[in-house]
Amino acid sequence: MKLVPVFEDPDCPVPIIQGAGEFERLLKLYKHLKPTRIVEIGSLFGGTLFEFMKNTPSQGLYQFISIDLPVNPDDSRYEQQMMGHRYLWSDWADNFSNKKKKVELVDVLSRPSAWCVQDVVQLFGTIDFLFIDGSHRYQDAKLDWEFYRPYMTPTGVIAFHDIYRHTAIDQVWQLWEEIKAEGYVTREFSTIEDQDDWGIGVVFL
Numbered sequence: 001m002k003l004v005p006v007f008e009d010p011d012c013p014v015p016i017i018q019g020a021g022e023f024e025r026l027l028k029l030y031k032h033l034k035p036t037r038i039v040e041i042g043s044l045f046g047g048t049l050f051e052f053m054k055n056t057p058s059q060g061l062y063q064f065i066s067i068d069l070p071v072n073p074d075d076s077r078y079e080q081q082m083m084g085h086r087y088l089w090s091d092w093a094d095n096f097s098n099k100k101k102k103v104e105l106v107d108v109l110s111r112p113s114a115w116c117v118q119d120v121v122q123l124f125g126t127i128d129f130l131f132i133d134g135s136h137r138y139q140d141a142k143l144d145w146e147f148y149r150p151y152m153t154p155t156g157v158i159a160f161h162d163i164y165r166h167t168a169i170d171q172v173w174q175l176w177e178e179i180k181a182e183g184y185v186t187r188e189f190s191t192i193e194d195q196d197d198w199g200i201g202v203v204f205l
Protein backbone atom coordinates (compact mmCIF):
# COMPACT_ATOMS: atom_id res chain seq x y z
CA MET A 1 0.00 0.00 0.00
CA LYS A 2 1.19 3.53 -0.69
CA LEU A 3 2.03 5.63 2.35
CA VAL A 4 -0.67 8.24 3.00
CA PRO A 5 0.42 11.33 5.02
CA VAL A 6 -1.47 11.40 8.31
CA PHE A 7 -3.76 14.27 9.38
CA GLU A 8 -2.33 16.09 12.36
CA ASP A 9 -3.68 18.70 14.73
CA PRO A 10 -1.46 19.86 17.63
CA ASP A 11 -4.64 20.70 19.60
CA CYS A 12 -5.84 17.10 19.53
CA PRO A 13 -4.64 15.09 22.54
CA VAL A 14 -5.09 11.68 20.86
CA PRO A 15 -4.04 10.14 17.52
CA ILE A 16 -6.30 10.77 14.53
CA ILE A 17 -6.33 7.83 12.12
CA GLN A 18 -7.00 9.79 8.93
CA GLY A 19 -5.20 10.87 5.76
CA ALA A 20 -4.23 14.54 5.74
CA GLY A 21 -5.73 15.79 2.47
CA GLU A 22 -8.91 13.74 2.58
CA PHE A 23 -9.81 14.57 6.18
CA GLU A 24 -9.07 18.27 5.62
CA ARG A 25 -11.56 18.23 2.75
CA LEU A 26 -14.13 16.43 4.87
CA LEU A 27 -13.73 19.03 7.63
CA LYS A 28 -14.11 21.81 5.08
CA LEU A 29 -17.40 20.29 3.93
CA TYR A 30 -18.48 19.72 7.54
CA LYS A 31 -17.80 23.36 8.44
CA HIS A 32 -19.78 24.46 5.41
CA LEU A 33 -22.76 22.22 6.28
CA LYS A 34 -22.84 23.19 9.99
CA PRO A 35 -24.64 19.99 11.09
CA THR A 36 -26.18 20.05 14.57
CA ARG A 37 -26.95 16.32 15.08
CA ILE A 38 -23.83 14.34 14.38
CA VAL A 39 -23.29 10.58 14.71
CA GLU A 40 -19.91 8.87 14.54
CA ILE A 41 -19.72 5.08 14.18
CA GLY A 42 -16.23 3.97 15.27
CA SER A 43 -14.39 6.48 17.47
CA LEU A 44 -11.49 4.42 18.89
CA PHE A 45 -9.21 7.05 20.55
CA GLY A 46 -11.62 9.87 19.69
CA GLY A 47 -9.44 11.76 17.20
CA THR A 48 -12.15 12.28 14.60
CA LEU A 49 -14.74 12.95 17.31
CA PHE A 50 -12.48 15.70 18.68
CA GLU A 51 -12.19 17.31 15.24
CA PHE A 52 -15.94 17.21 14.65
CA MET A 53 -16.53 18.83 18.05
CA LYS A 54 -13.78 21.40 17.50
CA ASN A 55 -15.11 22.42 14.08
CA THR A 56 -18.64 23.30 15.21
CA PRO A 57 -19.74 26.93 14.70
CA SER A 58 -19.28 29.51 17.47
CA GLN A 59 -22.91 29.51 18.63
CA GLY A 60 -25.78 27.04 18.99
CA LEU A 61 -26.44 23.52 20.22
CA TYR A 62 -24.39 20.66 18.74
CA GLN A 63 -25.32 17.12 19.71
CA PHE A 64 -23.04 14.15 19.17
CA ILE A 65 -23.51 10.42 19.48
CA SER A 66 -20.41 8.24 19.37
CA ILE A 67 -21.07 4.53 18.82
CA ASP A 68 -17.98 2.45 19.36
CA LEU A 69 -17.02 -1.10 20.26
CA PRO A 70 -14.03 -1.84 22.48
CA VAL A 71 -11.08 -3.40 20.68
CA ASN A 72 -9.89 -6.67 22.21
CA PRO A 73 -8.40 -6.07 25.72
CA ASP A 74 -5.17 -7.74 24.47
CA ASP A 75 -4.92 -5.16 21.69
CA SER A 76 -2.29 -2.44 22.29
CA ARG A 77 -4.93 0.23 21.52
CA TYR A 78 -7.33 -0.88 24.27
CA GLU A 79 -6.03 1.25 27.18
CA GLN A 80 -5.98 4.46 25.18
CA GLN A 81 -9.43 3.74 23.78
CA MET A 82 -10.85 3.22 27.28
CA MET A 83 -9.10 6.36 28.54
CA GLY A 84 -10.96 8.37 25.91
CA HIS A 85 -14.33 6.86 26.70
CA ARG A 86 -13.93 7.09 30.47
CA TYR A 87 -12.12 10.36 31.02
CA LEU A 88 -11.50 12.52 27.96
CA TRP A 89 -14.45 12.86 25.66
CA SER A 90 -17.05 14.29 28.01
CA ASP A 91 -14.48 16.90 29.07
CA TRP A 92 -13.96 17.83 25.44
CA ALA A 93 -17.69 18.45 25.05
CA ASP A 94 -17.61 20.69 28.14
CA ASN A 95 -14.46 22.48 27.01
CA PHE A 96 -15.88 23.27 23.58
CA SER A 97 -19.03 24.66 25.22
CA ASN A 98 -19.31 28.25 26.41
CA LYS A 99 -22.00 30.88 27.03
CA LYS A 100 -23.04 30.89 23.37
CA LYS A 101 -22.46 27.29 22.43
CA LYS A 102 -23.35 23.92 23.89
CA VAL A 103 -21.68 20.70 22.79
CA GLU A 104 -23.34 17.53 24.08
CA LEU A 105 -22.08 13.97 23.78
CA VAL A 106 -23.80 10.63 24.21
CA ASP A 107 -21.14 7.93 24.32
CA VAL A 108 -22.38 4.44 23.40
CA LEU A 109 -19.74 1.80 24.04
CA SER A 110 -20.51 -1.90 23.89
CA ARG A 111 -23.17 -2.38 21.25
CA PRO A 112 -22.59 -2.85 17.52
CA SER A 113 -23.70 0.24 15.62
CA ALA A 114 -26.54 -1.44 13.74
CA TRP A 115 -28.18 -2.37 17.07
CA CYS A 116 -28.31 1.25 18.20
CA VAL A 117 -30.43 2.78 15.46
CA GLN A 118 -33.65 2.99 17.47
CA ASP A 119 -31.87 4.64 20.42
CA VAL A 120 -30.26 7.15 18.09
CA VAL A 121 -33.61 7.91 16.47
CA GLN A 122 -35.20 8.37 19.88
CA LEU A 123 -32.53 10.87 20.87
CA PHE A 124 -32.15 12.73 17.58
CA GLY A 125 -35.16 12.12 15.37
CA THR A 126 -33.00 12.57 12.32
CA ILE A 127 -29.23 12.80 11.76
CA ASP A 128 -27.54 15.64 9.84
CA PHE A 129 -24.07 14.16 9.50
CA LEU A 130 -23.01 10.51 9.86
CA PHE A 131 -19.38 9.38 9.80
CA ILE A 132 -19.07 5.62 9.34
CA ASP A 133 -15.69 4.29 10.48
CA GLY A 134 -16.63 1.21 12.54
CA SER A 135 -16.44 -2.33 11.22
CA HIS A 136 -14.98 -2.31 7.71
CA ARG A 137 -16.41 -5.68 6.73
CA TYR A 138 -18.84 -5.48 3.81
CA GLN A 139 -21.84 -6.91 5.67
CA ASP A 140 -21.37 -4.63 8.70
CA ALA A 141 -20.79 -1.47 6.67
CA LYS A 142 -23.84 -2.36 4.56
CA LEU A 143 -25.95 -2.76 7.71
CA ASP A 144 -24.81 0.68 8.90
CA TRP A 145 -25.71 2.19 5.53
CA GLU A 146 -29.10 0.49 5.32
CA PHE A 147 -30.12 0.98 8.95
CA TYR A 148 -29.09 4.62 9.34
CA ARG A 149 -29.84 6.09 5.90
CA PRO A 150 -33.65 6.27 6.45
CA TYR A 151 -33.06 8.45 9.52
CA MET A 152 -30.91 11.07 7.84
CA THR A 153 -32.30 14.57 7.28
CA PRO A 154 -33.25 15.03 3.60
CA THR A 155 -30.12 17.13 2.99
CA GLY A 156 -27.95 14.96 5.25
CA VAL A 157 -24.49 13.68 4.48
CA ILE A 158 -22.98 10.23 5.14
CA ALA A 159 -19.19 9.86 4.97
CA PHE A 160 -17.42 6.50 4.83
CA HIS A 161 -13.80 6.03 5.80
CA ASP A 162 -11.53 3.49 4.05
CA ILE A 163 -13.15 3.34 0.63
CA TYR A 164 -9.84 2.41 -1.04
CA ARG A 165 -8.36 -0.22 1.26
CA HIS A 166 -8.77 -3.83 0.04
CA THR A 167 -7.92 -6.48 2.64
CA ALA A 168 -9.73 -9.51 4.04
CA ILE A 169 -11.38 -7.28 6.66
CA ASP A 170 -11.47 -3.98 4.77
CA GLN A 171 -14.34 -4.32 2.35
CA VAL A 172 -15.94 -0.87 2.42
CA TRP A 173 -14.76 -0.42 -1.20
CA GLN A 174 -17.32 -3.03 -2.28
CA LEU A 175 -20.23 -1.19 -0.65
CA TRP A 176 -18.88 2.08 -2.01
CA GLU A 177 -18.99 0.74 -5.58
CA GLU A 178 -22.62 -0.35 -5.05
CA ILE A 179 -23.64 3.04 -3.66
CA LYS A 180 -22.10 4.83 -6.65
CA ALA A 181 -23.79 2.41 -9.05
CA GLU A 182 -27.16 3.18 -7.42
CA GLY A 183 -26.80 6.75 -8.67
CA TYR A 184 -26.34 8.66 -5.42
CA VAL A 185 -24.55 12.01 -5.58
CA THR A 186 -21.11 11.17 -4.24
CA ARG A 187 -17.63 12.63 -3.87
CA GLU A 188 -14.33 10.89 -3.15
CA PHE A 189 -11.66 12.57 -1.07
CA SER A 190 -8.09 11.28 -1.33
CA THR A 191 -4.70 12.54 -0.19
CA ILE A 192 -2.26 11.22 -2.80
CA GLU A 193 -2.49 10.10 -6.42
CA ASP A 194 -3.60 6.52 -7.11
CA GLN A 195 -4.30 6.03 -3.42
CA ASP A 196 -4.88 2.43 -2.34
CA ASP A 197 -5.33 2.98 1.40
CA TRP A 198 -7.85 4.97 3.52
CA GLY A 199 -9.84 7.48 1.42
CA ILE A 200 -13.19 9.06 2.28
CA GLY A 201 -16.41 8.63 0.32
CA VAL A 202 -19.19 11.14 0.84
CA VAL A 203 -22.86 10.58 -0.06
CA PHE A 204 -25.11 13.64 -0.44
CA LEU A 205 -28.68 12.50 0.22
Ligand SMILES: C[S@@+](CC[C@H](N)C(=O)[O-])C[C@H]1O[C@@H](n2cnc3c(N)ncnc32)[C@H](O)[C@@H]1O
Pocket (backbone or CB within 6 Å): 015, 016, 017, 018, 041, 042, 043, 044, 045, 046, 047, 048, 049, 067, 068, 069, 070, 071, 081, 111, 112, 113, 114, 133, 134, 135, 136, 140
Ligand atom coordinates in the same frame (compact mmCIF):
# COMPACT_ATOMS: atom_id res chain seq x y z
C1 LIG B 1 -10.79 2.58 12.54
S1 LIG B 1 -11.28 2.73 14.20
C2 LIG B 1 -11.95 4.38 14.25
C3 LIG B 1 -10.91 5.44 14.07
C4 LIG B 1 -11.37 6.85 14.35
N1 LIG B 1 -12.59 7.19 13.63
C5 LIG B 1 -10.28 7.82 13.93
O1 LIG B 1 -10.14 8.09 12.73
O2 LIG B 1 -9.53 8.28 14.81
C6 LIG B 1 -12.70 1.72 14.26
C7 LIG B 1 -13.43 1.65 15.60
O3 LIG B 1 -14.72 1.08 15.38
C8 LIG B 1 -14.99 0.09 16.36
N2 LIG B 1 -15.97 -0.85 15.80
C9 LIG B 1 -15.75 -1.98 15.10
N3 LIG B 1 -16.92 -2.56 14.75
C10 LIG B 1 -17.90 -1.76 15.24
C11 LIG B 1 -19.32 -1.81 15.23
N4 LIG B 1 -19.99 -2.80 14.62
N5 LIG B 1 -20.02 -0.84 15.85
C12 LIG B 1 -19.36 0.17 16.47
N6 LIG B 1 -18.01 0.28 16.50
C13 LIG B 1 -17.30 -0.65 15.89
C14 LIG B 1 -13.61 -0.49 16.64
O4 LIG B 1 -13.58 -1.21 17.85
C15 LIG B 1 -12.76 0.79 16.65
O5 LIG B 1 -12.83 1.40 17.90
